[in-house]
Amino acid sequence: MTWFSSPAQAADRLAAAGYLADAATATTSFLAGALEKPLLLEGPAGVGKTELAKAVSRATGAELVRLQCYEGLDEARALYEWNYKKQLLAIQAYGAARAQRGTSTEGNPSHQTQPWNDLDHSIFTEEFLLTRPLLTAIRRDEPTVLLIDEVDKTDIEVEGLLLEVLSDFQVTIPELGTVAATRRPYVVLTSNASRELSEAVKRRCLYLHLDYPDAEREREILQAQVPDLDDKIAEQLVATVGRLRDLELKKAPSIAESVDWARTLIALEIRNLDEKAIGDTLGAVLKHASDQERAVKELRLDGRRKP
Numbered sequence: 001m002t003w004f005s006s007p008a009q010a011a012d013r014l015a016a017a018g019y020l021a022d023a024a025t026a027t028t029s030f031l032a033g034a035l036e037k038p039l040l041l042e043g044p045a046g047v048g049k050t051e052l053a054k055a056v057s058r059a060t061g062a063e064l065v066r067l068q069c070y071e072g073l074d075e076a077r078a079l080y081e082w083n084y085k086k087q088l089l090a091i092q093a094y095g096a097a098r099a100q101r102g103t104s105t106e107g108n109p110s111h112q113t114q115p116w117n118d119l120d121h122s123i124f125t126e127e128f129l130l131t132r133p134l135l136t137a138i139r140r141d142e143p144t145v146l147l148i149d150e151v152d153k154t155d156i157e158v159e160g161l162l163l164e165v166l167s168d169f170q171v172t173i174p175e176l177g178t179v180a181a182t183r184r185p186y187v188v189l190t191s192n193a194s195r196e197l198s199e200a201v202k203r204r205c206l207y208l209h210l211d212y213p214d215a216e217r218e219r220e221i222l223q224a225q226v227p228d229l230d231d232k233i234a235e236q237l238v239a240t241v242g243r244l245r246d247l248e249l250k251k252a253p254s255i256a257e258s259v260d261w262a263r264t265l266i267a268l269e270i271r272n273l274d275e276k277a278i279g280d281t282l283g284a285v286l287k288h289a290s291d292q293e294r295a296v297k298e299l300r301l302d303g304r305r306k307p
């Protein structure tokens, strides 16, 4: 499958799926499909990293398989695990059947252990395998977008697990052998850069740093997601958010917060984003008391300088 036929087509199809990509994002999204290389997206919170993977899935009709990373994520949650309960039941059933068959082979030690060895081959089969997102994505015959979200939240050892998947699109299960992808998934990894990812992972990926959009793109995103917002207030909102981002805050407002703010203003039927309106609704954009205090102070100071 060709994911996108050109960067321009990627931009169009992503836009039709509700994601407004800038030139670099469209080009890299196209390349990730064309070169069949995983795409590593890094950047601050709420700039559209996860959303890009979802949009690729919507734009191409491929199913999204998501591995949400967290501290303590292990092989059993990321790749596969054996269904121990089912295996245990199978062993019990097997033991009971043996007991019923009688004691004809008793007294011959080699005959006593042999059948149990055979059991090994029957309980480490497909039937007893629980597949987790990485293996699921590798084995799917249909087009798949594999989202490995917030990869920086995992322990560094998990990156070792990812390497085989990212470079060879395969997974080795000691008891079963190697499972290779019949159809390579479109892989997106996201990271907030809370820690450096290993060079080995980076080398296997295309890299894109996503940042806050420029004012014009942010207005377009707002218009698309909050169509009821009128142009004047959209402009005021984007300008204010831009100023807030320039302050050194603990947590700068993201696109998600701009969208929330726009919805808040509509819900309150606010038609002019003056100082009072900003003060009343700041909780939609800034989530730290110290950030709010700072913003109120700085925005007012600015206002006094430019009455």
Ligand SMILES: Nc1ncnc2c1ncn2[C@@H]1O[C@H](COP(=O)(O)OP(=O)(O)OP(=O)(O)O)[C@@H](O)[C@H]1O
Pocket: 018, 019, 020, 021, 044, 045, 046, 047, 048, 049, 050, 051, 052, 190, 191, 192, 221, 225, 255, 256, 259
């Ligand atoms: N280019 C864009 N076009 C349309 N909507 C966007 C775009 N970028 C961001 N958004 C909006 O911003 C919201 C937040 O984006 P998303 O959840 O992808 O952020 P993130 O970068 O994954 O953040 P985090 O690091 O916190 O997970 C999305 O739900 C989407 O509505």
Ligand SMILES: [Mg+2]
Pocket: 049, 050, 051, 149, 190
């Ligand atoms: Mg995300």
